[in-house]
Amino acid sequence: MTKRFLIAVLTATALLGPTACSTDQGSARDDRGTELVGLLELAPGSVEAGKVTGTWFRMVQVGGSATKGPYMRNADSPADGGEATLLAPGTSGGIRLGGYQSQPRPAFAADGDSLAAAITRPTKFFGVRFSIATNPVDPQTRTKVAPPTAYVKDGRLTADLSSWGVTWNNQVFNQGAPKPVSSTGAKAPGQEKAEKVWDWVAGTYLESAPAPTITGKGATGTYDEKTGRFVLEWTSLIVGGPFNRFIGRWHLEGTFEKAAKAPHA
Amino acid sequence: MTLVLPVAPPVVRAVAAPAHRRRLPALAMLVLGALLAVVPVAGGLFARAASGQQLVDGFAPHLTADALDRYDADLGTLRRGAAAIDEVYRQRQVPAGRFRGLDEYRATAPAIDARGTDLLGRVRAAAPDYRQVAGVGGFDRIPFLVVVAGLSMAYAGTTLLRGPRQRATGARLLALAASAALIGYPFVSGLPDGSRAGERLQHALAPVMTEATVRQQQEDFVVLVHAVGELDTAFRAVSRTGRAERDLAALVRAWPAVSSDLAGLVGAINDSLADYRALRDLDDLTRPVGISGLVAMPWLLVGAGVLGSLTVAASGSRRRKESP
Numbered sequence: 001m002t003k004r005f006l007i008a009v010l011t012a013t014a015l016l017g018p019t020a021c022s023t024d025q026g027s028a029r030d031d032r033g034t035e036l037v038g039l040l041e042l043a044p045g046s047v048e049a050g051k052v053t054g055t056w057f058r059m060v061q062v063g064g065s066a067t068k069g070p071y072m073r074n075a076d077s078p079a080d081g082g083e084a085t086l087l088a089p090g091t092s093g094g095i096r097l098g099g100y101q102s103q104p105r106p107a108f109a110a111d112g113d114s115l116a117a118a119i120t121r122p123t124k125f126f127g128v129r130f131s132i133a134t135n136p137v138d139p140q141t142r143t144k145v146a147p148p149t150a151y152v153k154d155g156r157l158t159a160d161l162s163s164w165g166v167t168w169n170n171q172v173f174n175q176g177a178p179k180p181v182s183s184t185g186a187k188a189p190g191q192e193k194a195e196k197v198w199d200w201v202a203g204t205y206l207e208s209a210p211a212p213t214i215t216g217k218g219a220t221g222t223y224d225e226k227t228g229r230f231v232l233e234w235t236s237l238i239v240g241g242p243f244n245r246f247i248g249r250w251h252l253e254g255t256f257e258k259a260a261k262a263p264h265a
Numbered sequence: 266m267t268l269v270l271p272v273a274p275p276v277v278r279a280v281a282a283p284a285h286r287r288r289l290p291a292l293a294m295l296v297l298g299a300l301l302a303v304v305p306v307a308g309g310l311f312a313r314a315a316s317g318q319q320l321v322d323g324f325a326p327h328l329t330a331d332a333l334d335r336y337d338a339d340l341g342t343l344r345r346g347a348a349a350i351d352e353v354y355r356q357r358q359v360p361a362g363r364f365r366g367l368d369e370y371r372a373t374a375p376a377i378d379a380r381g382t383d384l385l386g387r388v389r390a391a392a393p394d395y396r397q398v399a400g401v402g403g404f405d406r407i408p409f410l411v412v413v414a415g416l417s418m419a420y421a422g423t424t425l426l427r428g429p430r431q432r433a434t435g436a437r438l439l440a441l442a443a444s445a446a447l448i449g450y451p452f453v454s455g456l457p458d459g460s461r462a463g464e465r466l467q468h469a470l471a472p473v474m475t476e477a478t479v480r481q482q483q484e485d486f487v488v489l490v491h492a493v494g495e496l497d498t499a500f501r502a503v504s505r506t507g508r509a510e511r512d513l514a515a516l517v518r519a520w521p522a523v524s525s526d527l528a529g530l531v532g533a534i535n536d537s538l539a540d541y542r543a544l545r546d547l548d549d550l551t552r553p554v555g556i557s558g559l560v561a562m563p564w565l566l567v568g569a570g571v572l573g574s575l576t577v578a579a580s581g582s583r584r585r586k587e588s589p
Contacts, residue, residue, distance in 0.1 A: 062483060072487065073366070075494025082494070112521045126490040127497055128521045169525045171532065186319040186540055188311040189405055242486070242528035244479065244535045 033153025035098075036223075038259035040150065040230060042094035042120065042252060045086030047079050055087040055120070055254065060247035066235040072246075076124035085125060092118040094254055095134075095161075100147045103133035103167055112169035130168035132175075138165055139172040140240065143180035143213050150232075157221040157230055162214045164236070166248070173241060175248040177234035178214040184240070219250070228256045288426060290579035294440055295422025297572055301415025305408040308550065316543030317463070318405035321398055323537045327530050328392050333385070336530065339523040340381050343489070346516030347374035349509040350496075357503050364500055366491030377485045384473060384482070388530075391469040394462040401459035410450055411566070414443035418573055425580050441577045447570030451563035464559040467541075467548055474534060474541040482531045486524075493520045 045054040056079065059072040071083040079086050092101060101118040109115055114122045114131035122129035138145050150159040164176040174180055202208040219234035232252040238244060305311060326332060350367055353359065361368055370377075398404075421440035424432050451457055472478070497517045505513065516523075550558040 061487060062480070073491055073494065075366070075491070075498045112525045126494055126520075126524065127517070128524065169521060169528060171525075171528050184536070186312065186315040186543070188315040188408070191311075191315070240532075240536050242483070242532035242535065244483075246483075 030151075032151040032158060033156075034151060036150045036152060036256055036258075037098045038096075039093060039257045040095040040097060040148075040232070040252065041254045041257050042087070042089040043254040044088040045079065045084070047086075052079050052084045052086070052251075053253065055089075055252050056084045057087060057251070058084050058249040059243075060235075060249060062245045064247070066247055066249050072126075074125050076127065085123060087123055088121040089254075090117045090120045090131070093257075095119055095148050095252075097148050097150050100134045100136055100163065102135045103139070103165070107133075107139075107167050107172075108170050114167040116167055125168060128169040130166055133165055133167060134161075134163035135165060136163070138163060138174050138176070138180045139167075140165065140174045141180040141182040141184060143183045145176070145180050145213070152223040152225070155222055155224070157219075157223040157232060159219040159221075159232055160214075161219050161234065164250075171241060171243075173238050173243060173248075175236040175238070175250065177219045177236050178216040179236065179239065181211075181213050181215055182239065219252075221252075223256065230254060230256050287580050290576045291422050291425035293422075294418050294573065294576040294580060295426065297569065297576060298415045298418030298420070298422055298440075298443075301569055302412050302419060303415070305411050310408040310411070310547070313543045313547040314405045314408050316540040317547065320537050320540035320544055321395070321404070323533050323540065324395065325399065327533050328388065328395050332526075333389050333392065335522075336385050336388075336526055339519070339526050340378065340385060342516055342519045342523060343374075343381070344378055345512040346496075347371070347378070349505075349512035349516070350374075350492075352509045353503060353505045353513070356505070356509070359503060364495045366488075366495040367500060369488050370492035373485070373488055377488065380481060380485060384478070384530075387469060387473050391466050394466040394469065397455075397462035398459050398466055401456055401463075402454045404459075407450075407456075407562070407566075410446060411569070414447050414569070414573070417443035418576075422576075437577050437580060440573055440580075444570040444573030444577060447566045447573065449570075451566050456563040456566075460559040460562050463544070464548060464557045467545055467559065470541065471545075474538060476538065479531060479535045479538070482527070482534070486527060486531065489527075490524065493517060493524075 043054040045052065045056040047053070058069075059074075060066055061070045061072060064070045069083065073082040074085045075082055077085040095101070096118075101116075103114075103116040107115055111128070113129035116122070116131040116133040119132045119134070122131040134148055136144060136147075145163040146160055147163060148159065148161050150157060152158075160178065162174075162176040162178050162180050164174070166173045166175045199210050203210060217234075219232050221230060221232035223230045230253070232250075234250055236248045236250070238246045238248065347370065350371060354367075354371065418440045421436035421443075424436035428436065493516065496513060497520075544559075548558045551561050552558070
């Protein structure tokens with residue numbers, strides 16, 4: 001009995017060892033590298049010697065380029081003639097990895113200001129405060145999305161921020177990377193349930209993979225394991241809504257703080 | 266004593282004349298049912314009707330009397346704000362180039378106002394038709410009604426052709442109920458008036474429901490946000506008094522609500538473009554024969570129901586004439 005048990009344990013270790021699961025206080029390893037679990041603590045945006053540093057955001061006008069613009073000039077921002085909007089960490093200090101930081105209910109004040117304050121402090125953008133939340137179901141695309149996750153491999157940081165949603169002036173925009181596939185198309189009565197049943201049947205009996213719910217690349221950046229310093233960047237096309245085809249360019253900087261996986265909020 | 270009775274003659278019962286199956290009406294019922302079951306699926310009616318319903322739902326918050334009045338007020342605020350900016354520029358001899366955002370707004374304000382007024386005028390004019398369309402109950406369920414009625418008729422036709430005779434009455438009743446539903450639904454739901462209103466609505470919104478409109482409104486929005494941003498920051502340094510001061514302060518104060526309204530309406534237009542195109546396709550389905558698909562829809566349902574009823578009436582079994 002003991003011999004059999006030992007063989008089973010050794011076999012399991014040999015099979016699982018290379019691919020998964022070494023967990024040590026807030027990190028786990030797989031093919032993508034080591035998963036960071038904890039808080040991406042954001043450094044506030046600032047302008048130093050004319051250079052924008054820390055955490056910031058730019059909004060590229062339709063037809064523009066993410067690197068060259070033209071950018072929207074936010075008169076409420078002092079950075080780069082208003083073309084960059086500086087962000088400050090919110091009440092949680094930054095992005096919780098492996099858990100959601102959902103928008104509150106209600107999500108907006110009467111004047112349209114965003115009330116989501118966990119990730120970043122609500123920041124004035126054209127007279128109205130905007131902010132960020134990560135929700136299990138993206139409010140704009142109505143697609144189920146994963147909580148933020150980040151992996152580091154050889155100093156390169158990759159992140160799934162598909163749940164990154166902006167709230168501004170009673171509007172919600174997904175600004176994630178990768179992008180959630182929209183689930184807002186017109187559906188006949190009962191179609192949604194029928195699709196769920198079909199997905200279950202196809203997954204269970206036909207072994208077919210479910211339709212992808214995200215598309216495109218995730219955020220990328222760098223991570224210094226010694227200091228915990230990280231930089232994370234991505235661009236995200238707004239799909240749908242009043243700012244259809246505008247592009248958000250995001251730059252996050254700060255320090256990673258290990259922590260146990262948090263319950264979803 | 267034995268009583269001898271004469272042998273009774275055999276009792277002869279009259280043999281009923283064999284009921285004759287009427288094949289042609291049953292076949293017609295089957296074909297009609299099959300067509301009704303297949304056409305909505307093959308013609309993509311489920312998706313188009315769902316798009317029509319989503320279009321109606323998407324515009325619901327923007328076509329209320331309150332919302333339309335608010336949009337009017339927003340345009341008035343922008344108009345007065347633009348006039349006030351002009352006045353301050355003249356009074357204080359503000360040089361061009363000092364406030365890029367305001368310069369651009371001054372140059373385009375009349376056009377922005379004209380476009381906004383035109384858009385709002387069209388939306389307001391379409392509101393009564395919209396309300397009539399929105400009042401049609403269960404628009405997105407019409408294809409289900411047609412398919413279920415079709416399957417019922419196909420089943421009834423098959424039963425009348427090949428099924429046991431004792432099921433014939435039930436089959437005819439089923440086909441009759443399906444026909445009655447097709448005839449009755451349009452009148453119960455107000456579909457004839459609603460679909461005529463839908464056709465008018467579809468044409469009235471045609472100039473609005475385009476990518477070009479969305480793009481233009483986005484450009485106008487960019488001009489506006491840059492201008493109001495400067496009004497609320499750098500332009501404060503320029504002194505102004507009286508009415509100009511009041512109108513500019515009102516614009517800055519109202520801006521969150523104005524921009525929310527504008528963003529909401531443009532967002533609704535943008536997000537409904539695909540649904541609008543689907544509704545237009547539905548309307549165009551019968552264009553080759555010179556009729557609007559939306560206008561024809563209730564009468565096609567009634568027509569199918571009447572045909573179904575006729576096949577039921579004609580499918581009643583008759584006795585063969587007895588031979589002499």
